[in-house]
Amino acid sequence: MRWSQAFIPTLREVPAEAEAPSHRLLLRAGYIRQVSAGIYAHLMLARRSLLKIMQIIREEMDAIGAQEFHLPVLNPAELWRESGRWDAVDVIFKFKDRAQHDMCLGITHEEEMTNIARSELRSYKQLPQIWYQIQEKFRDEPRPKSGLLRLREFFMKDSYSFDIDEAGLDASYDKHVHAYKRICERCGVRTLYVEAFSGMMGGSVSGEFTAPTDAGEDSIAVSACGYAANLEKAISAVTPVDDPAGDEAPEAFPTPGLKTIDDLVRFTGESPARMIKTLVYVAQSQPVVILMRGDHTLSEIKLSTALGTGVFRPATPEEALKLHGANLGSLGPLGLTGVRILADKALEGRRDLIAGANRDDTHLRHVAPGRDFKAEYHDLRLVAAGDPCVRCGQPLEVIKAVELGHVFKLGRRYSEAMHATVLDASGKEVVLVMGSYGLGVERVLTAAVEQNHDKDGMFLPKSIAPFEVILTAANMDDTKLRAAAEELYAELQRQSIDVLFDDRDERPGVKFKDADLIGVPFRLTLGRRTFEQGRAEIFVRATKQAQEVKLTEAVQVVKQQLGS
């Protein structure tokens, strides 16, 4: 393709704001353009990269025996096409009415897939099946952010597996993990497979493919031994605490004006690990008391698992006062009746602790869980950097990462509800065991940029770069040189090399800067000085190393470099 005939917008400076560098670079390099809040137009360069990523996904899905199809859904783009209104997409995202919005997005893909499986799959002989699609998705994100990482409109590959039993599901799941690893590798993205929280999708096991980068929205706990988990799910060993021996009864002591654990630490000289932090939540209009070790933080995700509902909120100070008979700062677990008390496991079996007395400006010492109050024990603690790893004991590190894909063992949740069954070898009806697997296409591109850029732009791996080579003629006004460049361009095309010919009548500096910016891995340059010696230059974008080659051999050398 010729630059002068391609639509590559003016490459411009984008102000350095708090956005991810990948987003700035993609805007600067003319890959994308913002259309509306959270909606980006993919221009030619991005389109070519994304298509290459999609092709890699197809090849790897094909390798695990998956079949592609396309689920038609009523989505904003279709409404837009039907209505012919350019502003319709915007209009749809602004639905105030939730029901109207859901109607527009249709039912979930899991349900639709299960529905198809129910009518198509009759016998165990048809199993296992893996079906996938690569499709535009629409999400009513309340606040799109971080450029291409959180969008209202994006491409997603989603697949669904159907098996006769758990062993089959395990195999389908493992195939996906393997395929996703291959996809990320081939796209030049370093990833970490981590244990994840299954969220509202249900099912028991789920894993995330994440690309470590500061631009990410997820926090991941990682250990030297290879343990890695999303912070929502991560567990760690607790640093042990030596409680004094003895079993004295709880004893009140005055703590005037002391509200926080920090205040208490200063006042008593005790470690925060020897204190009980008392929190009050309201779940489904019932108060719930949460107890944490003083130096630990509550994970609301884990709390939702323990409660079995995601509908809860912190209690208001008034509600807490009504329940405990004391104001915030002096709450404790003793003497409460008719209320559910959840305690973190780090409090189990402890003794001689300090807790609020449920009387203003008063705390208790010598408090022993189990003896002085009853509670349900759950893992409620948010893992913190430095906690010992449960496997190797080394301190955990907490890093930021971008979630590229999420794989779920769904089990029978959908198939049971929708009666999706097949007959087994003995003619008995069995419920299908399902898995679902998502992968964000833009996120793969974004992560690749995030991990492969410098101050001058990006250097995408050749597998997903919009072009394999950019051919730059430094002086288009030199007729001989121009003719030689045209001849090289024709030869590269004959050799099926994906080449962008920068034939613009620009100054060399401009063309070099633009080439650096847009991320094409190799630049083949023809300039006067080298041309007179019958030579061309091959420039490797990632390393910025240049090498001179004979003009007659240039295409072969490029071909070699692309092959390696």
Next chain:
RNA sequence: CGGGGCGUAGCGUAGCCUGGUAGCGCGCUUGGUUCGGGACCAAGAGGUCCCCAGUUCAAAUCUGGGCGCCCCGACCA
């Protein structure tokens, strides 16, 4: 949904406090010189100052309302 900021030429912005000719950089057009790391000189085109209402002799500027965008948080694939 809560908090903060912004809306002026294709892009980035100054002017607003203290009302009175709308300015700058980049880009664009024309001519010339230049041509291996974002050139220079000269001439030029380009604006409902987000919208509506109010105050005023006079509003980009002051007041009220609306719309839009960005950032932080909450919520969530």
